[in-house]
Amino acid sequence: MLDQLNEYSFLGNSLFVYLRAIIILLCGLIVVSLLHAIIGHRLKRRSKSGEEGNRWWIASTAFNRIIVPLLYIAVIRLSIAGLVVNEMLNKVMQGIVSAIIAVLAVRAAIFLLETSLRKYAQKTGHEEDEKRIKPLLSFISFILWVTAFIFLLDNLGFNISTLVAGLGVSGIAVAIAAQGILGDLFNYFVIFFDRPFELGDFIIFDDKMGIIEKIGIKTTRVRTLSGEQLVVSNSNLVNARLHNYKRMERRRIVFRIGVTYQTPASQLVEIPGIIKGIIEEVDGTQFDRSHFQGYGDFALTFETVYYVLSPDYLIYMDVQQRINLDLFRAFEERGIEFAYPTQTLYLRSQGMEVFEQQNGLEKEP
Template sequence: MLKYSLLGNDLYAWAIALAIALAVSALLYLARRVLVRRLSVFAATTTTYLDDLAVKVLSATHPLFILLMGMYAGSHWLLLSDKGTTLLARLAIAALLLQVARWGDVGVHGWLQHYRTRRSALDVASTTSTAALGFVARTAIWAIVILMILDNFGVNITTLVASLGIGGIAVALALQNVLGDLFSSLSIVLDKPFEVGDFISVDGIAGTVEYVGLKTTRIRGLGGEQVVFSNSDLLGSRIHNFKRMQTRRIVFGIGVTYELDRRQLGAIPGILREAVQAQPQARFDRAHFKSYGASSIDFETVYIMQTSDYAAYMDVQQAINLALFERFAEEGIDFAYPTQTLYLARARAGAAQEG
C-alpha cells in the first residue's frame, strides 16, 4: 500500500506532508488567537486607538490564508518538479499579498471609522469626505496588490500600467472639475479652514456652513437663503471665519456740536473712557479728538471685546451709548447732527445800508 505513488511521492511522504500542513496551520491559528486575546486585554487598559486597530487587523487574518500557508510548508517535504515548486511558491506569495491587502483594507476602514466617530459631533461633513478618502485609499491598496500578483505570475505589467496611466490621464482631463472639487473637499477635511456650524464670509457673502460635500459646500445666508459654492472656488477665495475669533476690536465714533467750550471738549475723552471701562467684557484701548467734520467735532473710541459673541458686543455697545447719552446730558454736551448755515452776502449788505 505504501508503495503506491502519487505525483512522484509515496503515501508515506504524503502523510508526513499532510501532518506538517496541519501542524503549521494549527500553530498559526493558535498564534493568531493568543496574539488577538493578549492585545485585546492590553487595549482595554489604554486610551489610544492604535492597539484596538491592531486587534482588528490581526482578527482579519483569514483561516484560508492560514491553511494555505500550512499546505505550502507541508509541500516542502514532497519531491515536486521545478514547475510545481515554482507554482506553489507563486501561489503562496499571492495568498500572502491578498492577506496583506485585507489587513490594509481593514486598517484603513477601522481608522477612518474611528476618525468619523470622534469627529461626528463637531464636523458632520467629515463622514462624507473621509468615506471618499477611504474609498480611494482602499482602491489603491487592492490595485497595487493585484498588479504585484500579476507580476508574481510572470505577467508583464509594464504595458498594463502604461495603458492605465494613459486612460487615467484621459479620465482626469474629462473630470478635472469634479476631481478638483473632490480634492478640495479632502483639503477642507484635512486642513480645516472651517467646519460645519462656523460663521464665515466669502466674497462678501456671509452665512453659517451647513454642509461640506464631495463637490460643493452649502452656506445658509443671513437672509435665510442657501448659497452653494464649489469646493475649488471656495478654497480659491479669501475666507473670513468669524467663529474662530477670540476677541473683537471695536471702533466707533461720535460727533458733538461746534458750540462747546474748551472745558467740555477736554472732558469728552475721559467720559468715553469711563463709559467703556464700566463694561466688564470690554477692554479700553483709546479715545481721541479725531477731526473737524463738516457739521461736527468728531471723536473716535477703540475697545477690545473679550469675547467673539456678536450679541454680547451689541449689548456692550448699547450700554456704552446709553451711558454717553446720560453723561453728555449732565455736562451740557450736545450730539451733532447734519446742519448747514447759509450766509447771504446781499442781504447783509442791504442791512448795512439801511443802518
C-alpha cells in the first residue's frame, strides 16, 4: 500500500507525502482545538470578578488572541515542512507566515501595553485615566504598525534602506516643522505619568490661576476665576513653576494686628493668650504661636500663626472671619484699642506748645 502511494506523485511530491501532511495537519488541528476548548474554558471560568479575576482575564485573553493562533500556525508549518515546493511558492508561504507572525506580535505588544496602562489607571484610582489611555494607545499603535511593516518588508527581501532613509529625512523635516506640536504631545505623556495636576485641581502658574477642566493631547483647558476658559499648551504648563492648591493638606496662616502705644503693659501680656483661646475654639484649626513682634511706627505689633486643617479656600475665609470678629469683640470688652496710622506733631512758639494729635490740629494753652 505504501509502495503504491509512493509510486504516484504530483508537483514533485508523492501521494504518501501529501497523506502524511494531511494527517499531521488534522491531528495538530484536533490537539490545538482540544487545548483551546479545555484551557480556554478554565481560564474563562476563573476570569469572573475581583483582583484575581483580572489576572485570569489577562491570561485568558492572551491565550485566545496570541497563543492559540501561534499554535495553529505552528501546526500548518509543521504539516507542510516535508513537502517539496518550488522557490516562488516557498517565498509566498514564508511571506504569509511572516505577515501573520508580525500581526500577532504587534497585537500582543498592543495588548500588553493596553493592559499595563489600564492596570496603572486602576492602581491610581482615577476614572479619567481610562479616557486618557486611548490617545496614548492610538499613537503607540501607529508607531508599532509602521515598524512592523518595515521589518516585514525587510524580511521578504525588499531593499528598505532607501525607504528608511527617506522616512528619516522626512521625519526630521516633520519634527522641525512641528516641534511645538510634538513637544506638547510628549509633555502630555509627562502629565499622564508624572501627574503634576489632575482634573479639578486649582493651580496657579505664572500670573494665571484656575481649575483644570480638560487635559488634551496638545492643550489643557483651565477655567479661570473670572469665568472664561484659558487654553494653555502642555509644554507651557509642564515648564512653568506651578502651584497646585488642591494637594495642599493644610493651610498655614500668618496675620498681624496692632494696638495703640497707650495700651497698658498688663493688657499687652494678655493679648497672645486671648488670641490663642479664640483660635483653639474654632473647629478645624491648629494654633501654632502668637507673640508681641515689635514696635511699629504707630502700633505695637503682634504676629500670630495658625493652621486651617483644610485646603479649601472658602473654609479658610470663614475661619479667618470668625477669628477676626471674636477678636474684635474680645478687645472691645477689655477696652483694648486697635492702632491705625496717626501722627503727633509738636510746635513751640514763644513758650507756647501746641499739640497736634490723631490726624487733626488741637491747640492747647
